[in-house]
Amino acid sequence: MFRYENGKKMENCGFAKVEVRQQECRIQIQLKGITAEKTDVYLLNDNIDFPKGLFLGSMSVHDHMAGNVFGCHAEHVNDTQYTIRQIRGIYIVTGEDTFVASQWDDQETRWKNFRPWEVKTENSATSEGNTSGAENNVGHLENKSEAEKATILTGDKQKAESVSILTEGKPNTENEIRCSKNINEELEANRIKNERKDTIEEDRISVDKKELQATQQTVAVSEKNFSVTMGMEKMLSAWETEWERFTATHTLFCPFDEDEGVYGVKLQLQDFKVLPKQYHYLANNSFLLHGYYNYQMLLFGYMQGEAKQWFLGIPGVFSNQEQLLAGIFGFPEFRTKQVTRQKTGEFGYWYRYLDMRK
Numbered sequence: 001m002f003r004y005e006n007g008k009k010m011e012n013c014g015f016a017k018v019e020v021r022q023q024e025c026r027i028q029i030q031l032k033g034i035t036a037e038k039t040d041v042y043l044l045n046d047n048i049d050f051p052k053g054l055f056l057g058s059m060s061v062h063d064h065m066a067g068n069v070f071g072c073h074a075e076h077v078n079d080t081q082y083t084i085r086q087i088r089g090i091y092i093v094t095g096e097d098t099f100v101a102s103q104w105d106d107q108e109t110r111w112k113n114f115r116p117w118e119v120k121t122e123n124s125a126t127s128e129g130n131t132s133g134a135e136n137n138v139g140h141l142e143n144k145s146e147a148e149k150a151t152i153l154t155g156d157k158q159k160a161e162s163v164s165i166l167t168e169g170k171p172n173t174e175n176e177i178r179c180s181k182n183i184n185e186e187l188e189a190n191r192i193k194n195e196r197k198d199t200i201e202e203d204r205i206s207v208d209k210k211e212l213q214a215t216q217q218t219v220a221v222s223e224k225n226f227s228v229t230m231g232m233e234k235m236l237s238a239w240e241t242e243w244e245r246f247t248a249t250h251t252l253f254c255p256f257d258e259d260e261g262v263y264g265v266k267l268q269l270q271d272f273k274v275l276p277k278q279y280h281y282l283a284n285n286s287f288l289l290h291g292y293y294n295y296q297m298l299l300f301g302y303m304q305g306e307a308k309q310w311f312l313g314i315p316g317v318f319s320n321q322e323q324l325l326a327g328i329f330g331f332p333e334f335r336t337k338q339v340t341r342q343k344t345g346e347f348g349y350w351y352r353y354l355d356m357r358k
Contacts, residue, residue, distance in 0.1 A: 264301025313349035
């Protein structure tokens, strides 16, 4: 999965895994570096010029990470006429000018034309450049009057009158088809023209919103800095008191050989309540649970320095594959228990730092 900004492809920010078994499709998505509070996930249909997104669901974002597993029927994705074989990628909305996407082919998608897929009637389905729908409709108009035929083909009473005049006395199928095609082409050109106008207007509104948001953010940052400065000492003092109570019932030890500057305790899942509330969600982290059930413990502690650096560690053995997964799930650092030059195959802890001032 790659991040896009203003339509330009940026860095890799996660992965997606798609599996189909017995007509059931399972889609797993994991992302990192997401700044939005919520994301909407779509599957891309096979139209590269006007890509439509079949809505799968939403993912909440915690600590700049988002992940979920979605399911759908392989032959009728989200109760549509599309099968999973007609899907060519994933599109995830993360902001006004940013999104995350992945394509399963090398075709050049016109991302600016992306729209969510909507259910349409048979008559309106022909408006996307598909003239075959008009030809099919003609086959069902044999018993209609010329005025009725024109109304059905054009959907416009004024154009219906002109069409009925042109075709009066010439009720052959070729004239009706030719008329329908010309009208469809005119309607399509008007639709694209209106879309361009809407896009320009949306851009203007977007610029105004950004300026307003920038002003609001400047004020918010100033207020936040003031409140943080006033309350920092009280929060740190409260956490130190909580830590002393916790270590009174949990044995403190040095987890890394030949390093007396690191102290920690063995943490159980039921002990997660000791952490600040913004880190409670880590108890559901798939990578964390994998390590916990393998070793029946986690590592929680601090590294001594000019200021204490608190961290949460997951026991495991170093490998390149584990390193990739650990980074995706928010535990990018690894430290071996014993001092060694070669990490591969050595036991240690995958860990991340925690801010106890929050």
